[in-house]
Amino acid sequence: MEPDSLPTELILTHPRQSLGKIQLDWKPQPGNYLDFEGKTYAVLERRHRYQLKSGRYRLNNIALYVQSAQRPAEKSLVAGRWVVGDATCRYNAHSEIIRCAVKPDGPCECCHFYESIN
Structure with a gap:
């Protein structure tokens, strides 16, 4: 496993089911899009799962709750983050x-x- 990658489980929100586990070298935030097995998903929620080792908690893996989506064609940059549509x-x-x-x-x-x- 690469030092900056964490095991990440993708969980479809409706109907609730696990899509599988992947290694990511970036930390997707809610609102980001990612491609998995030829489909595009919007990240709705990210949960961290920790494990106690040697008296310290360490980030063990990440669970991403996603829904099937299409990448928006229209985006605007507002206060350093991308939003969907015309922000004006x-x-x-x-x-x-x-x-x-x-x-x-x-x-x-x-x-x-x-x-x-x-």
């Missing part, structure tokens, strides 16, 4: 997972609900 719209959720309350599936282009924040 008043209705944008400023989230990595959901675009907005009015038209969550998008696209933002030509949306008749668009209102500029400015």
